[in-house]
Amino acid sequence: MRIRDPFLWLAIISGFLVIIFILLPLLKVIVAPSASSLGAALKDHDVRKAIGLSVYTSGMAGLISLLLGTPFAYFLARKNFPFKRLVESVIDLPIVVPHPVVGIAILSVAGKDFWLGRVLAAAGIRIMGSVTGIVVVLTFVGIPFYINAVKNGFEKIPPRLENVSRSLGASLPSTLARITFPLASRSILVGFIMCVARALSEFGAVVVVAYHPMIAPVLIYERFEGYGLAYSQPIAVLLILVCLVIFLILRILSSRRPEKERFQLIH
Amino acid sequence: MIAIENLSVEIGDFRLRNVNLSVKEGEFFVIMGPTGAGKTVLIEAVAGLVPVRAGRILIGDVDVTRLPPEKRGVSIMYQDYSLFPHLSVGENIRYGLRYHRRESKNDEERLNYLVDSLELRPFLGRSPGSLSGGEQQRLALARSLAVGPLVLLLDEPLSALDPAFRSEMQLELKKIHRQVGTTFLMVTHDFTEALNLAQRGAVFNCGRVEQEGSVEEIFKRPRSEFTARFVGISNLFRARFRGSAAVIDGLEVETGRELSRGEGYVSVRPEEIVISRSPITSSMRNEFGGEVTGVSAQGLSFEVRVRCGNLTLIALITRGAFEELGIREGSAVFLSFKAAAVHTF
Numbered sequence: 001m002r003i004r005d006p007f008l009w010l011a012i013i014s015g016f017l018v019i020i021f022i023l024l025p026l027l028k029v030i031v032a033p034s035a036s037s038l039g040a041a042l043k044d045h046d047v048r049k050a051i052g053l054s055v056y057t058s059g060m061a062g063l064i065s066l067l068l069g070t071p072f073a074y075f076l077a078r079k080n081f082p083f084k085r086l087v088e089s090v091i092d093l094p095i096v097v098p099h100p101v102v103g104i105a106i107l108s109v110a111g112k113d114f115w116l117g118r119v120l121a122a123a124g125i126r127i128m129g130s131v132t133g134i135v136v137v138l139t140f141v142g143i144p145f146y147i148n149a150v151k152n153g154f155e156k157i158p159p160r161l162e163n164v165s166r167s168l169g170a171s172l173p174s175t176l177a178r179i180t181f182p183l184a185s186r187s188i189l190v191g192f193i194m195c196v197a198r199a200l201s202e203f204g205a206v207v208v209v210a211y212h213p214m215i216a217p218v219l220i221y222e223r224f225e226g227y228g229l230a231y232s233q234p235i236a237v238l239l240i241l242v243c244l245v246i247f248l249i250l251r252i253l254s255s256r257r258p259e260k261e262r263f264q265l266i267h
Numbered sequence: 268m269i270a271i272e273n274l275s276v277e278i279g280d281f282r283l284r285n286v287n288l289s290v291k292e293g294e295f296f297v298i299m300g301p302t303g304a305g306k307t308v309l310i311e312a313v314a315g316l317v318p319v320r321a322g323r324i325l326i327g328d329v330d331v332t333r334l335p336p337e338k339r340g341v342s343i344m345y346q347d348y349s350l351f352p353h354l355s356v357g358e359n360i361r362y363g364l365r366y367h368r369r370e371s372k373n374d375e376e377r378l379n380y381l382v383d384s385l386e387l388r389p390f391l392g393r394s395p396g397s398l399s400g401g402e403q404q405r406l407a408l409a410r411s412l413a414v415g416p417l418v419l420l421l422d423e424p425l426s427a428l429d430p431a432f433r434s435e436m437q438l439e440l441k442k443i444h445r446q447v448g449t450t451f452l453m454v455t456h457d458f459t460e461a462l463n464l465a466q467r468g469a470v471f472n473c474g475r476v477e478q479e480g481s482v483e484e485i486f487k488r489p490r491s492e493f494t495a496r497f498v499g500i501s502n503l504f505r506a507r508f509r510g511s512a513a514v515i516d517g518l519e520v521e522t523g524r525e526l527s528r529g530e531g532y533v534s535v536r537p538e539e540i541v542i543s544r545s546p547i548t549s550s551m552r553n554e555f556g557g558e559v560t561g562v563s564a565q566g567l568s569f570e571v572r573v574r575c576g577n578l579t580l581i582a583l584i585t586r587g588a589f590e591e592l593g594i595r596e597g598s599a600v601f602l603s604f605k606a607a608a609v610h611t612f
Contacts, residue, residue, distance in 0.1 A: 160345050160349040163316050163336070164351075165351075166335070166337050167315075169365075169414055172335075178362075
């Protein structure tokens, strides 16, 4: 079979290049370290602590996004109000702001020169160089992903279902619990995982606010700067594996139909 | 059962202005009008799903205007049924029961009665999506009625169905209304549906009530041009009134009663017009000669368009009569009708 169309050839070649562009570096870094260096990295206390901290702070950021973002996402999905577009643009701001700038911005608010910083200091809450600071930064960069995913999920649920539920005697909280959230549950999970994935990969904002305690990306950077590629590759591989696992869970959840959704949404 | 007083609602582009309606207990009341007349907004206001700008809504003598939907005793059934996709048929039907805990024996009895008379027992474990259209509608009905509402609101339940199915579903609705005795408030844009199902109704136009009364009354004696056109009156003309005659473009129509106003509208139903090949001597006061300009089959009857002077009148005759009289385009015919068949407003 001969493919004569020149555009098709162009598409195949450029697709090929893109795939190579993505896969080659990742594959190389995975196979670069020796098995013994990987083992050594695993046993390194600092490495385990960094990866653990990364997972913990990203998880916390996901949880906070879930608690703060869910009511807001529901409101955005259901109501129209003046300047709604503006509000939605504000939610997307963390995505377009350069990461070190995010870190600087957060420090500006948390420092002694600002009233909020003084209030926090008086309450004994430290932002700079603390786990709290890291969680704040990660929530900042992750929450847009959560809100957008969940807002879309809520929008897909016809308001009429909630109307019928109300007319059958259910209060709004009861309706949300029995109708809205079960139908939106997959979107909520997907939003949570996207937020966590984003948080796990954050570097520039965290390094400004809290070089220590070290999350994994910061540790990898330090090892690279201090000791070179060979020393930093093993940790990089471990972090890639953690991220891949999370990514895989996301793909599985968004493509298959979980038990609860064996009933098709009737149009 | 329902009293709507001076209701005004404003939602986006839809407006209701000073609507006054009353629906008796156990009635099948229909809200009619063209699309966009504000009919759905009205029932959503009754259900408490849209905010009210002014006026009151009373259900069973209780002022529900400020009450949330769940406290009104009003069930709503949408055109797309809005069945809960993640619950089984049985769970859908039972959904509202927990909020209406009266004597549990009564609930179970009513539930069984509904499930059996709507023939849903074989489907209880299935998912709503696996049911046919008719079964889905019966499920939606069962779900709404299981909670024993004071009023059932139906938003164009049959509009999207094909004709054969529609008549079947009309019978179904009529039957269940008679059996259960709940007050039904239905929205439709199809007047024949209103004729088949309801006792009383109101015609809506741009958010206002044009006419309220028994459906038969609206059909026979529309009080405005809008209503007349809506109920499908074919021979509708503007006329000047002189004594007991209505003059339409030179044609004088005898109405048999003293007309008070100087001008207005005149209409005659096509079924009330008699066609003949030669003039008839009869008690019918109106007879006009004309020429047939068109014929179209309407099921078992024929619609015959006849030009009399400057007017075109439409008459409806049976197939048998059509063939016997040998009528075709160009035939010279006479149209006759009684003075009493002339409706003026």
